[in-house]
Amino acid sequence: MPYKVMNAIRGGSMKKLLLFIVIAVSSLPLLAGPDLAELSEKADQYQGKFDAVTLLEDTSVNVAPSGMTHTVETTAIKVLNDRGCRHYQTVSFFYDPLTQIRQVLSAEVIHGDGTKTEIPLDRVRSYPQPARWIYWPNTRISIPFGLLKPGDIVRYKVEMKGFSYALLDKTAGDNDSRFQPPMKGQFYAIVHFQGFSPILYKSYSVELPKDKPIQYKFFNGEVTPMAAFTDGGMKYTFTKENIQPVKREPHMVDISNICEKLLISTTVSWKDKSEWFYSVNEDFAFNFTPEIKKKVDEITGKCKTDKEKIDKLNHWVAHYIRYSGLSMGEGEGYTLHPADMNYRDRQGVCKDKASMLISFLRAAGFNAYPAMTMAGARIENFPADHFNHCVVALREKDGSFRMLDPTWVPWVREEWSSAEQEQQYLVGYKDGQPLRTTPYSPPEKHFYRIASKCRIDRKGTLSGTLALTAEGQTDARIRRYAQRLFKNERDAYFTGIIRQAFPGAVIKKLRYQDPWDISKNMTATISFKIPHFATVKGNSFYFRSPALLYAAGDPANRMLKWKFTDKKKRKYGFRSSCTKLIEIRETIQLPDTLDTAHSRLPKKADKISGKFAGLNLSIAADNSIIKTTATLSLKKRVYPANAWQNVADAVGGFQKAANAWLKAAISGGAK
Template sequence: KGFTYALLMQDDEEKYIPPMRGHFYDIVPFWSSQPMLEKTYITKIPSDKPAYEFYHGECQSSVRFDGDMTVYSFTKRNIMPIEREPNMVATSDIAPKLLLSTSPDWEAKSLWFMGVNEDYGSFDPTPEVQEFVNELLKGAKTEGDSISLLTHWVADNMRYSGISMGPGEGFTLHNAQMNFTDRCGVCKDKASLLIAFLRAAGFESYPAMTMAGSRIEDIPADQFNHSVTVVKLADGEYHLLDPTWVPFVRELWSSAEQQQNYLMGVPGGADLMITPISPPINHYLRINGTSTLLTDGTLEGEFTVAAEGQTDASIRGIFTRAFKSEWNKNVEKELLRINPKAEIIEMDYGKNPIDHMAAPILIKIKYRIPDYAFVGMNEMAFVPLLSKKIFSRGMSHLYLNTGLEERKYSFRDRCSRLVEINETITIPEGYTYLNEVDAGESKGKAASYQGSVSQLGNSIAMKQKIVLEKRIYEPEDWPDVRAAVKAQNEMAETPVVLVK
């Protein structure tokens, strides 16, 4: 039948209503998880509506005319499974595939998407919605306050739960009355309710479609799996909002979706666009501490963990994804994972760590670890605690497989990121650091690393700075990323040796 997303059974064709009336699209993968001798795809399309492109490879194709119709045939033989690489992008981003669409351009699809929802009245605020929004925004002082309050209310109070409402509704977003009453739905429902809220507050807002997890090719086929919101601000520009991806996240648009294509459904139509890279500083992790090493090898000290953006969400997850009764245990586990003898003397994570919009996460820990250092005859050896990948939940790059010397395909991390780790350790009198470590610098466009361990008087200073510039990387970025990750991992395993 030629439909990828609608499986048609015999005598079922009348039940299928094309999303965009009068147009046809298909997305045909020419890859397989098993060896395939041959795959052939044939379709007949009106001759005045051709549009197709074959990506990431070659195939044998033919065209013949049948009256006012054109018959296209595409064949690929000896298809072998693609050998995947760790953390590589979606298979559809690199494997052979055929895209067909009779839609003239993205602008036409943009106007259609806006039209079907405006005609349905998806975003018309009800009196109940208007009254609720007015009450919610009483404390808002700025444009930013209003948008943040509305976005995070929908994000945190509308449960993500799919509801089947019958056939043929795919691109029509449910209306405000239903969404506000049910307080549950999928991404398009959360996006729709936020649009209604924003319009009730006087903003100009519309829906947008995107593809979470893979690229959208420049053929106006329906390569979408996610719905979001756009709002026009005082600067005259549209800004993206995603109430589905920002529960307990201190963002309005999730930077885990950076470098992601999207299409707005706005007046006048829009072309396919891509979300910008979020600067690493927006997602910092800063771990700073001081400690004292006793002559018996005990380590006593304190440190703070501060984070923002997507890194804040990762660290804060020990609270937001757990019962309150487990919070202290979850913090303790971060130290016990490093050393099972660790004892937490004090901890402070504020009165309400799940109140993510109050301030960036800040955790303070005071600890004691008996027998932390190896103690020998006139010598001691230990690895600085804060270099040992503590709170690694905020450093997903550490789990990249650096055993790969090169990559064939693009790869991805959770998000762009800045990591700064500093620890000052007071050591017993009379000891000298045997070999100062200067891990040096690894400066690259995609990632960089600076690290050192040095002695000043009776103190050892450990410093590290790691910068990961983006979420999706090209194969040629791998040497930069690999060098930075390897350097941080090696620092976590390199002992400080003191002699007397």
């Protein structure tokens, strides 16, 4: 659907705008807000279902011509049980003091008998926000409501001035200009109208100058919009009542993808955002020094092709610019740290690693630009501020862009992490660019292969070898598990998977690829012996497939641990780490010819063919050999809800085969 534009110039005729305003004015009694006592009574219907219910969320935003915002938020939450009481006895939130000022205006507890306990504001505490990896000077505010009883209501009002990211001005001093947004004069808002617990009343209003029109779009539901003239411009209000919560589902996509949400923007198009992102960084961040040029020449000196040069530069930045964020003050936020600073400090967050790689690539003669994306969630096709991650867009000779990400590929053989496939991004480019999507990466590029050859003796002891090969994101996952461990512990990563299924296993030999060497993909070969592998009864052997069990027990194959208790009922999409192809080829030599009449093996292959997942698995006998072949194809990173049954059937079929006990009777007896 097209954006709803609340302005006569952008959004349609003056007649429609006047009708919109008339509706708003006729609805003015609604603006007074709901009665808290009535909302409290309504909340009681959720007793036994939720720990707490949000009675009221009221947000009022005033936008200055510069784009700076002044916001007042009022929240009231009713606790319904002891868990809710414990959770809300202290309410905390944090902010960046370089770009925002936040203060608590009031806080109180409304008890079940109607009495109130005000929280003295001198008991509200501000202290440094605990940090890991990103050490920006964030501040945490905590409101101590103290011991609560079921039925109590905590209510608090918070004032905020500023925005979420900074393009700071050293000359600003302590005046309000330091709280102006980096894209000066512009305003964005992404407002979730739904969470994991009920919200009985939510209102979001924003007042803007009359020369600052907005466009908005409401996703995954409906909202009541209202507008009214004010002395300074226009005030837009969006309200919704009795909002049901998002029901948690296993492995569900980010709540931002599925919840009811409001997006507001004064920016006309992605092209404008793209041009701005280019302009604030181009003359500031990517100027390389002679020292940087010398390093680039050193890194690429032995490279014979452009592909090799790009690979070497990308992985040098990935490996040797440590992910650790310190605030540089001016420009922190959307502005990338300059190349000389990154090279000197050898550290930075995603945007700074991207800046370093762009500078390296330009020093090597390539055209590269910064790009913004959203790791973990979908970016809607609406020009608001959805971004949380910075990457690199390499301009190819044909004009297309090739994506590189030095943040996500340390010790990964890929140039762009396929865990980010089919993810939206925006390139900062001088002529402006539309919102784009990264390419799909098929399962075949992320394979997990096991070739196993074993033999069972007449006592039920299994001897054999298992060879593992992996590539792409599967390679990366195994490599990272191994890298976290010391050498003696690293051996246990591979051997422990076998011992988890067969505690008595004896490892005779282990050989694997050095996880710190990405010139070759990850491989491992294990020679082992498992006494009492098979239970022997007369001339029959009872056992499970060691190769299928190894694959199912490997932490690199997390989807094989999923549980599918209800295959059909699912409301929301779900996600995995990446597309994947699992291939198993196993032979088990029996001590004599198989007696098919008295054996119990699957009568037919398990074949599942689907749009989202596929399985082809067979366990069959060939004279004295049991052959197991399996191919499991997981075809998406993010799946729609209707893919659940297909994935459940395919993955569940593999799980069932891995746990199935086989009976192999031999002609000559077990003795």
